[in-house]
Amino acid sequence: MSRTAGSLRGYILVRIGLMVPMVWVLLTVVFLLMRVAPGDPISATLGGKLSPAELARRQHALGFDKPILTQYFEYLGQVVQLKFGKTITDGQSIGSIVVSNGGATLELTIAALLVAVLVGLPLGLVAGRYRETIGDAVIRVFGILTYAAPVFFVGLLCQLLFAKNLNWLPASTQASAIVQATAPVTTHILLLDLVIHGQWGDIGDVLKHLILPAVTLGLLVAGVFIRLVRVNVGQALGGDYVEAARARGVPERKVVTRHAFKNALVPVVTVMGLQVALLLGGAVLTEQTFNWPGLGSQLLKYLNNRDYIGVQGIVTVFALVVVFVSLIIDIINAMIDPRVRY
Amino acid sequence: MAAPTLTTPTAPPAASGPRKRKNIFRRMAGPFIESRGVQRFMLLTGLTLTLVFVFMAIFAPLLAPFHFDQYKDAAGEFARQAAPSARNHWGTTVDGFDVMSRTFWGARTALEVMILAVVFSLCIGVPIGLISGYVGGWTDRILVLIMDALFAFPYLLLAIVASFLLKNTIKSGIVVAAIAITVVYVPQYFRVVRASTLSAREATYIEAARAIGARPRTIIRRYLFANVVQSVPVIATLNAADAILTLAGLGFLGLGIQPTQAAEWGYDLNRAVADAGAGIWWTALFPGLGIVLSVLALTLVGEGLNDVLNPTLRRRKSRAPKIQTSAVGPASAPVVEEDVRS
């Protein structure tokens, strides 16, 4: 009675298909949230500042006087064409905002993820291997602490300690003023642009600025990884196939690395995908703390100006990013774990 | 062959009476008493810290030297941004408020929001999860889709958007924050409760109840509820911990509670960012520690509960017994087989 292996391609197709309703629900949620407040976005933002005639004109130009259902479908249609509209307060297109500021956020989140993986995975493996010992307890508490301490607090402490007191690292922004002024702009990802154009000297400066924010945000996620890997390793080590391997005389070291660790790390890939949501939320806070010019800072700017379109646009982009990243993570997971097939 | 010595046989073990129904306190205390080592330490530490936090919060008006927005006392105005001194034990902020008082009062705010948020989330999330899991069908499918979409959203963003929208409609900042957190956490409860309901629903005792004609309402109330509720306490403590973090996050971004309404740790940290540049550490350290310790306390309790309530993870330390090979009387097993007549 043999089962034929499901195809990877089949899985990918089904998974992409499943994404559509998810995206649709997300967009609907965003749209509904934005319309919860009474009135339309324009009045809410600029109500007091414009004459009624001008207000009406703008409302009409952006279609806010149409019935709500029509607005809903137009919104959906626009998003599908990747047109998110223009902000109310300063007339920027959301698209251009994303392009110019997204790179900084990307830099930050990827660096933070790197830190989280480098710190969290090994600590989790060690804690899982040596469960119920002092080392395990210390690592667990460390993992909880990194989660309990909010990013901005850790960021502040880092600034106070490493920037102010010890003066090792810069306290804020993405790069020193000179570098920012002279850096070429191709991909809008600062680090990448410097590499492409071969300005090696400036890269050091940018990296120095990247360390504190990346470590701050990365530690937050590392705590999650520690917790997960630890539990997985513990479960794997108590598992039936591990016992069977021991019964075949496989040395403990190999049992731990080959059977326990490897199996424990597989779910981590999936969890990494789930952490994108956490990362993005934390990125907003980190950008505020370190004055980092990313999408999060922009979101806050439009929040404070009560610019509905701006907020809606950026939030939509964030949501879509999360969905797409989790899609990619699921596909990678399917490639690693042969049991995941439809 | 020597005649067997007939001494008084060891009496058979006394039959134990019917086991007394463990009263409810013993049952609740069970996990705490049975836990060992690290788990127990974590649980107890968490509980102690939580009690300290709650105590501080409830008695803030009595414990704090001054009111949270008090910038002078009988002797005159406080110096601004003053370092810790005899007058202001933990220093003062840029507005001249006493840091120690604000930290204590902040605990009170955190507790209020936390309780509200947990109560709201429980009252909404658990029933929806139960019903969705039990009823199934299209209701369930739609709810799952919505909840999954909300779940995928970066939680801070969701809270930001919610508070952004509610700020003008609801006056009390505390309620706004609580609702924002509720929106984020309802999907969590929903998921967990629904999963428990699904697995409990197929249990044989439910089938039996259906077979004797119990109505769905009765089944849910009597049978499912008790079993499903098991997974809720752990989520509730983690919910509480997250509530404090989210509240602080919102406060840090300026979307939280107005400073005139109550003291809030996140808001204090927001003001402390500017201080960091001047090397002023006391405005950041104490509110930050407040957040860390209270979240740590709740997470420890949650993790400890999880370890202890989840029997698969629970490790009851069993010590290898000393095997006595001394026989006592003719009724006991022989030490050496040759002792026995053949």
Place this chain on the structure above:
Amino acid sequence: MSDVVLSVRGLRIWYGTNRGAVRAVDGVNLDLKAGETVGLVGESGCGKSTLGRGVLGLLPEGSSAVGEVNFGGRNLLTISNRELRKLRGPSLGMIFQEPMTRLNPLLKISGHFEEVLKIHEPSIGKKETRRRALEALRGMGIPPTRYDQYPHEFSGGMRQRIMIALALVLRPAVVVADEPTTALDVLVEAQIIRILADLRANFDTALLLITHNLGIVAEACDRVAVMYAGRVVENGPAFDVTSNPVHPYSRELLKSTISLSTTALHSIPGAPPDLVSPPPACRFHPRCPDAMKICAAQWPPNVDVGGDRRSECWESARGDIPTGQDAPLEREALATSEEA
């Protein structure tokens, strides 16, 4: 006359619990000869699984073992872990009960074989490894085309056959099979039992077959040992013991076995004894239909009842019972739902 390859003497394995020490195995003697299959039967909780694992040193934390497990001139209970690990695979093999979870889901079958062969015979190359693995699998009826597949692509019965092949690929002298067919359906069970029976014929493996199914014992085993409450209460040639049991417990077990000719259900009243404080003297006396006064007072002798059979029972030693003590034992009616 074949040689004894494994000899167990006075083995006691106790577990620590918060109620006290559980005496899972409480003084067992057993011999395994080359090419012989010994069945170990008994109810759940009688200690047979513990005995099987104890022989290979696969006991969980919180357990102690004393006694002798003599193999190759050494006592396996006293040698170092390193030495024991070296024996597992090439000399000692284990077949587990639940095949569905015994293979690493992320490792191909080829990976499993390569691992065990590389560890114990590092000198043989990849080709030879593959040849040996395929040969072992072929003996179990697994075609070579499936060598590179993952465990989840096989059914339960096939996974058990793969486990057996893995256990046998290094031709160990002693194999312990812990209820290898309990989790499988009847048809697959028959296949597996036939495979195990072939072991007798083709290799010189000494097999300890642990099961609660007397039918398997009658079919596949040369000798059988019946366990109750941590002790072996009867042992002898399988055919003799299963057709004409001497010990009351063996008799009751046989009567409880369901076959096509069963017309009424028979069960042994009561429940297995509490192994923390087992009944004094003969541990079966609370449930024995033929219990006598002496059974509750004095430990029964281990009697040679002829035909290479032994029984630990007063009934086989009537001559040594003092007068009056052979009267039937008076006891209260057993509650059918006695907690063990």
